[in-house]
Amino acid sequence: MALIKIDDQEVEIAKGEVVINAAKRVGIDIPFYCYHPGMKIVASCRMCLVDMVGMPKLMPACSTTVGELPPGKKLEEKYDAVIYTDNDKVKTARRAVLEFLLLNHPIDCPICDKAGECKLQDYSYEHGNHESRLIDPKRIPEKKDLGPSIYLYTSRCIMCSRCVRFTEEISGTEELKVTHRGWHAEISVSPGKPLDNKMMGNVVDLCPVGCLIDKHEKFEGRVWNFVQTESICPGCSKGCNTVLDTMKHQKLNLEELVDTVYRIRPRENMDVNQWWICDDGRYHLEGDKKKTRILVPHLRENGALTETTWFSAVAAVSEKIKSAGAGQVVFIGSPYASNEENYLLGKLAKGLNAATDVSKPIFGDTQTFKTDMNKYPFTIESEKAPNFHGAKNALGLTDSKIDQSLSKKVVVLLGSHNVDLKSKPETLIVIGSFEDAVTKQADIILPAALFTETSGTYTNKDGLVQKFNKAINPPGDSKAIWQIMINLAQASGQDWYYETVGDVAKEMIQSVGGFKSVDLGTLYPHFVLQDEQVVA
Amino acid sequence: MEKVLTKMVGIENSQNIDVYLKHGGYQALPKALKMTPDELIQMMKDSGVRGRGGAGFPTGMKWSFLPKDNPKPRYLLCNADESEPGTFKDRVLMEDDPHQVIEGLIISSFAIQAHTCYIYIRGEYVTGAKILHKAINEAYEKGYLGKNILGSGFELDITVHRGAGAYICGEETGLIESLEGKRGWPRIKPPFPAVYGVFGCPTIVNNVETLVTPIHIINRGVQWWKDNEPKLYCMSGHLTRPGTYEAKIGTNLMELINDHCGGIPNGRKLKAVIPGGSSVPVLRAEECDVAMDFDALAKAGSALGSAGCMVMDDTTCMVNALWNLMKFYSHESCGQCTPCREGTHWLEMICGRIETGRGRMEDLELMLETANNIAGRTICPLGDAAAWPVAGLPDKNKGGDLNGQSFVNKFREEFEYHITNKKCKVTIPHEWN
Ligand SMILES: Cc1cc2nc3c(=O)[nH]c(=O)nc-3n(C[C@H](O)[C@H](O)[C@H](O)COP(=O)(O)O)c2cc1C
Ligand code: SF4
Ligand code: SF4
Ligand code: SF4
Ligand code: FES
Numbered sequence: 001m002a003l004i005k006i007d008d009q010e011v012e013i014a015k016g017e018v019v020i021n022a023a024k025r026v027g028i029d030i031p032f033y034c035y036h037p038g039m040k041i042v043a044s045c046r047m048c049l050v051d052m053v054g055m056p057k058l059m060p061a062c063s064t065t066v067g068e069l070p071p072g073k074k075l076e077e078k079y080d081a082v083i084y085t086d087n088d089k090v091k092t093a094r095r096a097v098l099e100f101l102l103l104n105h106p107i108d109c110p111i112c113d114k115a116g117e118c119k120l121q122d123y124s125y126e127h128g129n130h131e132s133r134l135i136d137p138k139r140i141p142e143k144k145d146l147g148p149s150i151y152l153y154t155s156r157c158i159m160c161s162r163c164v165r166f167t168e169e170i171s172g173t174e175e176l177k178v179t180h181r182g183w184h185a186e187i188s189v190s191p192g193k194p195l196d197n198k199m200m201g202n203v204v205d206l207c208p209v210g211c212l213i214d215k216h217e218k219f220e221g222r223v224w225n226f227v228q229t230e231s232i233c234p235g236c237s238k239g240c241n242t243v244l245d246t247m248k249h250q251k252l253n254l255e256e257l258v259d260t261v262y263r264i265r266p267r268e269n270m271d272v273n274q275w276w277i278c279d280d281g282r283y284h285l286e287g288d289k290k291k292t293r294i295l296v297p298h299l300r301e302n303g304a305l306t307e308t309t310w311f312s313a314v315a316a317v318s319e320k321i322k323s324a325g326a327g328q329v330v331f332i333g334s335p336y337a338s339n340e341e342n343y344l345l346g347k348l349a350k351g352l353n354a355a356t357d358v359s360k361p362i363f364g365d366t367q368t369f370k371t372d373m374n375k376y377p378f379t380i381e382s383e384k385a386p387n388f389h390g391a392k393n394a395l396g397l398t399d400s401k402i403d404q405s406l407s408k409k410v411v412v413l414l415g416s417h418n419v420d421l422k423s424k425p426e427t428l429i430v431i432g433s434f435e436d437a438v439t440k441q442a443d444i445i446l447p448a449a450l451f452t453e454t455s456g457t458y459t460n461k462d463g464l465v466q467k468f469n470k471a472i473n474p475p476g477d478s479k480a481i482w483q484i485m486i487n488l489a490q491a492s493g494q495d496w497y498y499e500t501v502g503d504v505a506k507e508m509i510q511s512v513g514g515f516k517s518v519d520l521g522t523l524y525p526h527f528v529l530q531d532e533q534v535v536a
Numbered sequence: 537m538e539k540v541l542t543k544m545v546g547i548e549n550s551q552n553i554d555v556y557l558k559h560g561g562y563q564a565l566p567k568a569l570k571m572t573p574d575e576l577i578q579m580m581k582d583s584g585v586r587g588r589g590g591a592g593f594p595t596g597m598k599w600s601f602l603p604k605d606n607p608k609p610r611y612l613l614c615n616a617d618e619s620e621p622g623t624f625k626d627r628v629l630m631e632d633d634p635h636q637v638i639e640g641l642i643i644s645s646f647a648i649q650a651h652t653c654y655i656y657i658r659g660e661y662v663t664g665a666k667i668l669h670k671a672i673n674e675a676y677e678k679g680y681l682g683k684n685i686l687g688s689g690f691e692l693d694i695t696v697h698r699g700a701g702a703y704i705c706g707e708e709t710g711l712i713e714s715l716e717g718k719r720g721w722p723r724i725k726p727p728f729p730a731v732y733g734v735f736g737c738p739t740i741v742n743n744v745e746t747l748v749t750p751i752h753i754i755n756r757g758v759q760w761w762k763d764n765e766p767k768l769y770c771m772s773g774h775l776t777r778p779g780t781y782e783a784k785i786g787t788n789l790m791e792l793i794n795d796h797c798g799g800i801p802n803g804r805k806l807k808a809v810i811p812g813g814s815s816v817p818v819l820r821a822e823e824c825d826v827a828m829d830f831d832a833l834a835k836a837g838s839a840l841g842s843a844g845c846m847v848m849d850d851t852t853c854m855v856n857a858l859w860n861l862m863k864f865y866s867h868e869s870c871g872q873c874t875p876c877r878e879g880t881h882w883l884e885m886i887c888g889r890i891e892t893g894r895g896r897m898e899d900l901e902l903m904l905e906t907a908n909n910i911a912g913r914t915i916c917p918l919g920d921a922a923a924w925p926v927a928g929l930p931d932k933n934k935g936g937d938l939n940g941q942s943f944v945n946k947f948r949e950e951f952e953y954h955i956t957n958k959k960c961k962v963t964i965p966h967e968w969n
Contacts, residue, residue, distance in 0.1 A: 043724045044872045046913055056936055057912040063724055089935065096909035100878035133902065136885040159871060178719060178871070181702070183881040185871030 002066045002080035010079075013066050019083060020048055020061040030085050031094065031123050033208045034160040035062035038275050039169050040373060045160050047123065049093045053082040058093050061085070091127070098128040104139045104183060106155045114210025116223035120158060141186060147175070147194030149215050149279070150204060154186055156211040163187060163203040163212060169373040170276065171199040187211070198380060199369055201282040202275075205265055214263070216283060221247050221262045229471035230267060232458050233281035234336065234386040234451050237361070238379065239460030240273035240281055242266060244452055244471040259472045261285055261452050270376075272464065278367075278380045285452070291434040295476025298445040305445070310477065310487065316444055318492040320410055320427045321352060328409035329354035332402060333395045335361040335385035336415045337481055338456025339465065340504040342387075343394040343512065344485035345414055351494045356395050357405040361385030362418050381461060385418070386451075390459030393514035413438070414481065415448075431484055447478035454480035455501045457523060465515065467523045540752050540766045541745070542782045544633040551667050553674040556635035562680060564754040568643040569688040576647035576750065583753045583761045588625075588768075589615055589706075589743030590813065590842045591917070592830045599648050599740060601730035608737040612650040613715065614641055616657040616664070616744050617699055617706030620813035621864060622844030625768035626744035628780045630657070630664040634671035638694065640748035642680060645692050647750065648740050652693050656711050659699045668696050703868035707916045708741040710870065721872045722916035743842075769796075769828060773809075773847035776801045786829040793824070793847060804849040808947070812841025814861050815921030817928045817942035837929060837941045853960045854947040858925065859887040865922035876919035879910040883926060890951060893958030900944055900951055903927070908938050 013022040033045035041063045049058035066081045109115045141154040167176045175195040179188040204214045226245040233240040243265045266277040297313035298305045331349035333342040349356045366382035411425040416438035430442040453474040502524035509515040544550040581596030618626045675681045683691045705714040709723035712734045733739020753761045767785040772778045776798030806821040816839040826836045866884040871877045907927035910919045928941035953961040
């Protein structure tokens with residue numbers, strides 16, 4: 001451990017730790033482009049230069065480490081290094097780097113999707129020259145199509161090489177290369193080998209400028225209109241931490257208010273996904289766009305599914321359950337629903353003396369991205385559901401016996417896309433979001449919110465309980481499942497009510513053994529969720 | 537003076553191993569193999585040899601940086617990339633006396649205990665590469681290379697690796713990356729190659745001329761070396777007899793120009809000299825009464841560099857000359873660091889504008905400032921190499937800023953004339969351009 005002075009603050013710096021990290025700990029943000037804690041340090045952008053006492057040249061904070069000095073040699077009698085991050089020398093160097101970067105930059109911010117979250121913009125405002133001295137012609141190379149989902153706006157590149165290092169060190173797929181030299185250097189792919197792997201979306205997040213642009217997001221929205229919500233990817237049992245960027249504002253020339261999730265980005269969690277997510281997770285919502293969403297409750301009348309009100313649908317459910325008799329009813333939870341939702345389903349079933357079960361996750365391919373240079377191999381799990389462990393736990397089950405359960409007279413299904421119906425039960429009640437083979441056969445459909453439209457927790461494959469948050473409102477008449485459960489309970493004469501999903505979690509943690517170790521305070525710090533609407 | 541480094545030049549079939557042997561070749565090798573590696577390193581330290589590649593780093597000291605406790609194999613890389621403008625001395629050694637190079641490599645490899653040595657030769661040196669290949673085969677046949685060299689138990693393989701035409705692959709870490717099959721992007725130091733070099737192993741990179749020095753120190757002794765240290769000078773430009781000259785280190789620049797090279801032809805006058813390859817600050821005619829060694833040239837505000845001495849007479853347009861240099865650096869920047877990638881190109885553009893009559897007075901300050909914004913702020917010294925000809929060497933008294941003593945300030949009136957009159961102050965530059 002060495003002690004350094006940065007500007008006028010003291011901070012301890014571990015052996016091998018870089019100055020930029022230590023500075024961050026005391027709230028000093030040194031600007032940077034090429035540095036990334038998960039990849040090889042190249043120290044090439046020169047944005048992070050700082051002034052270190054005793055060094056003839058400015059030093060890159062992203063690659064400079066500090067060792068302990070012998071007692072007699074300490075600076076100011078106690079420090080192993082004294083560093084200035086904001087003196088004139090440093091400011092001049094930063095200004096110069098930014099000026100250099102703009103020399104061949106098209107400055108097409110008005111039509112760039114990165115505008116608003118671009119580090120070239122941000123640093124230029126903060127550290128740049130405000131008067132241009134660039135009178136010479138610029139080199140503006142053409143945009144390139146790198147592969148199925150990414151464009152390279154070549155002229156915007158600042159050559160930080162983060163994207164190249166990602167494909168070399170993290171995905172190991174090595175599609176991206178630098179071609180040409182000097183100010184002609186460009187990011188390229190080899191002919192016939194496009195940028196195409198399940199981790200590729202990450203390079204768009206990594207690009208500090210608007211050079212790498214996701215085709216799914218191109219010209220779709222402006223980042224200053226986004227609201228961020230912390231979430232968990234439901235794509236597989238890994239449980240990657242994500243951020244949902246939601247557009248709350250009116251889209252240009254559109255009448256209605258847009259309330260959609262515009263993109264999904266990784267959120268750093270060193271224990272789970274580090275800085276990355278896979279493209280299955282990133283484009284998870286793309287698949288939903290092709291399906292038909294169920295927006296209102298449905299009831300089968302005279303053989304045909306017809307739209308109805310929540311009141312009649314809920315009444316119909318309790319009527320069916322009552323007439324069948326408790327022994328003939330099963331409530332089937334879902335590995336795609338949250339712990340809280342499965343817990344309430346189980347509680348409802350228990351109150352009715354009905355049986356419970358859980359449906360199985362869908363299994364698919366697993367893929368591991370591993371290279372010698374990466375400490376954290378990234379595995380996309382084969383269990384394509386976020387919460388099988390949690391659902392079993394919340395329901396007090398050890399495994400799924402769904403094939404037997406489906407033979408009961410009344411089947412209440414939480415989610416339907418992973419259920420294979422061999423023969424239709426007498427009464428099939430589905431709480432689901434999209435039309436599919438199962439909902440077509442249902443007698444009652446209750447439209448449910450998606451993970452972006454409510455809050456709750458998932459338990460990942462390692463037993464880690466993580467919370468996702470509501471980002472947008474459920475469309476149409478659809479409702480959060482935990483709220484549907486309250487409705488069903490009340491209709492069947494059970495006397496329970498929860499103001500928020502946090503209240504459900506509190507009770508669940510206390511009453512279900514498997515959640516004992518969960519710290520409610522970290523999951524639900526305020527206990528009451530913002531934006532969560534309470535159903536009367 | 538007796539020729540030592542270039543003794544074989546001009547002798548018929550000088551590349552042939554038997555001819556080399558007949559002229560006293562491979563006599564230092566057995567002596568070296570009887571010394572210990574540490575003794576050899578100490579000998580290099582005692583003789584004070586400094587690197588001939590450009591930076592002038594003391595060779596013995598570099599060799600002693602190899603970690604003692606690293607079990608990985610060590611490598612010797614012979615830097616034969618020779619792409620510094622105005623430099624062509626290694627070519628003479630390799631093409632006319634390949635066995636001297638090989639003997640030097642064997643001794644040096646033994647000194648640092650490397651069993652693999654690569655000669656990284658610039659791609660354009662096709663002849664040199666062919667000659668080296670042939671000579672290496674001869675050396676294997678005679679038992680100077682391979683297993684158990686001269687019965688000493690020491691084993692060495694030499695491989696010739698041809699570059700693909702990039703100046704930056706002469707920079708030691710760019711060379712290492714290139715040798716590993718990657719793009720020649722220099723590495724950030726530390727770690728230095730002696731600790732973490734090619735294939736992640738301890739590595740020594742030295743210039744060709746540096747690596748032949750131990751032969752002569754062994755044959756003639758440290759004291760002889762200190763008294764007579766021979767050096768190759770690459771004399772080019774407006775000279776009656778340009779070429780590679782061997783002279784004692786510290787020979788006066790004017791003596792090299794006038795006595796060795798026959799002076800400046802056609803009765804023209806000396807205007808300026810770049811004494812150490814294109815990367816060093818230029819000297820005005822009146823500054824050329826200087827000893828051509830590391831310390832004297834540093835004191836004169838320039839550097840010995842690669843000893844590529846470019847002589848310009850009074851018909852040279854200094855704006856055009858600087859533009860020419862800037863084109864080179866802009867073309868050769870690897871493109872990794874922002875200041876070098878963009879700055880070299882900007883310097884080229886500004887210089888070109890001035891030369892072609894579109895300059896503004898403020899461009900002169902802009903050039904100096906831009907040079908300052910590159911120098912000392914890049915991964916490898918190519919950035920400095922581009923900045924120094926424009927604005928001179930770093931000055932401690934100016935907080936490390938460049939002292940301004942090179943092209944722009946030393947020939948400022950010529951730049952200003954260009955800007956004001958939109959034409960050259962001197963007569964049309966001749967074939968040198
Ligand atoms: C841009 C650049 C190009 C260089 N080119 C060469 C070269 O062609 N040959 C060479 O010997 N050294 C070259 N060098 C110097 C090497 O980096 C290194 O210092 C040298 O090979 C060390 O050998 P020495 O100690 O024997 O001088 C170059 C340096 C730079 C920065
Ligand atoms: S495309 Fe983006 S991430 Fe890649 S080198 Fe250029 S600026 Fe950096
Ligand atoms: S690995 Fe799994 S949890 Fe992570 S982003 Fe991909 S699908 Fe989602
Ligand atoms: S200084 Fe220039 S040549 Fe050297 S690493 Fe940086 S960009 Fe490449
Ligand atoms: S962040 Fe340090 S040089 Fe790029």
